[in-house]
Amino acid sequence: MHNSQNGAAVVASIDAPASGGKGPLAHLLRKDCVGCHTNSVDGKTMVVSNGTTYPIVFNTHVPTENVLAGGNFYWVAQTGGDAFGHNVYPIAGVDQTLSRAPGSITCAGCHTSLATSDTGCTGCHNSVRHHGTVRYPNPENASSGWYRFLSAPEDTDHTGVGGAPVLGIEDPNWEHNADASHHNVYYGGVSGSNEDTASPESMGKFCAGCHLGFHSNGATFSAGGVNVNNGSGAPGNPWLRHPADFAIPTVGEYGDIIGTSYDPTVPVGKPMTTDSGPAPDSATGNTVQAGDTVICVSCHRAHGSPYADMLRWSYSEMEINTTGAGAGKGCFKCHSQKDGK
Template sequence: MIRFLAVCLLASVSVFAAGFPHGSDLPHHPGAGGPGMLLDTPPFTPGYHNGEELNCSDCHIMHASMQHDYGYDDEFDYPINIIPPTEKLLKAPSALQLCLNCHQDKVGIPDVIGPDVNGGVLRAAGQMGDIDAINDNGHNLSSQPGELCGRCHFGGEFHTASVTCVDCHNPHGTRYYRNLQWASDPQHTPPIVAFVNPGASGLQKYQQANVKYGGPGSGAGQPTWREVTNICIDCHHTLIDAGSNGGRYTNRDLNYHWNRHPSTNTEWGAYRPISGLPDDPAYSADSLNWYQGEGSEFSIGRMPFMVTEAHDYQAASEVAFDNEVICLSCHAAHGSANAFGLRWNPGDDSTPLHTAGCRQCHNNVANDLP
């Protein structure tokens, strides 16, 4: 299946892209997902919404009424009646409201909005803001976000575009990390993989300290599972290019003086290790500082990174000069308490700290700071 930009923009993209490097690349390659890939995928223990943990009556109601409470940990008082009856037999007026019946301020369940009711230190995905409100600290969350393409194109604006939980998470499970999926083509999503500390239990599995990231390498015969940030391409494709030297979005003239910060995207063959690449004529990253991890900039915790060809938590935890930069290195997926969902506070009054996230990889251009 050609994914959403191919359907929405095929004619205009083919004309516009003719003069640009990598101009015909689409957000995801047709046929990049689907069955037949599981043997090359790292083993993963499915969580809730999978297998025996997929309970139909948690989310669906057959005839818009339910007489008995079978111990559901939700916001409903039983017996319940859903008036008027909802689409897809949902037990709430929208998928978002249904998700938040469990995932907002419920002790013992991952909490996705605002401060963590479970007292977690730092959730791997961060936190969402208020529903139906512009959130400058992360994704806008809405029960009626509209058609996917139209949220940003054809009259939609990126700043006001909203998401809902089931854009990125499959409520019926994927058997892989956080049930992640391509918003534009869930059916053909390849396994999306991250690694959870096997020693973590309960809600500790959702803490950033217990989640590490891996991805396929760049050589021949590499597996076809993808890193977590592969799903970001759907909406944020103008921040990523194919090829390690960028293209029309990130480095239009291919001179290695980047217009937008490069990041790794294995599906398109774009790898950006902190140490740079052998053919980089000039590079402003400080891989030694990153590896040593000793300055004040690391007081906020080491930024997340990706390890290519890692197939377990231990391998994905290895700090190295050539760790890969991914979207989640700087941004929390849901958002954070900081502008743009950043993992550090760029408004901090302390100069060393408001630049901390940048300096972990670029301390060589700010070496007069402690």
């Protein structure tokens, strides 16, 4: 009640947004984000306590069941683990290799590092509304915190620089046991449109808010150039970087796979009826084929993974003509004729 017992503080705040990261936690809470979303007992990634189910994003023991959709911070927390996830306060110290988000602008704080005490979880989860009004399946408004509480910072410091909240449809157990018909639906934007202006609420554009240069319509950044190289001002062949937020063709090698069955190990973005809010029926049906997009999270986990660069699968298994463990997975899910088939 007073954050005081026998004259000493009860909780040492590590992440209290309302008090700038210092002092007791907001809302009289005893635990912060990491406190509630960590499992330090075993490798389970969903924990039920007193009837409440906690989605676990950080296990201090190696996860022994499926990681949730965003992955897990376990690997980035290990010594030498920098490349395996976002270095997030207070789980992992500042990344020793990357001095800012690759592909990004430089501005102190979240674009430079998420491992400082004023950033952390709330560098990305900028609209946390655990008690929002309409939580599932598609919390498409501010009072419900948008998709997984993801948005640009709501404080006025960020006003005028753009950025948007994220739309999407939430799997009720965070893809703990996802399959072709139980999974999140990532909003992929309006196919063929300019993501920056027409569909800023897509998941791909959210990542690109901090990694601007790595998506199709990204602005130039210091590493030079964007994907636009075909003279028309539109993204396309020949590619300079792997496309992201780009419609997957329905013909050729892509036609073999895309649209037939959704694979949560290689998710794609889905078009939704309007940009002001996804239409649940058309989106959850997942019948839309033309317009599926390759997005950042087709290849990456948002939090971290057992693979370098937070990939969803082992890059070293992605050998051309392989009939081994990587066949049909990862890259070959889309580039379905490049493995040993």
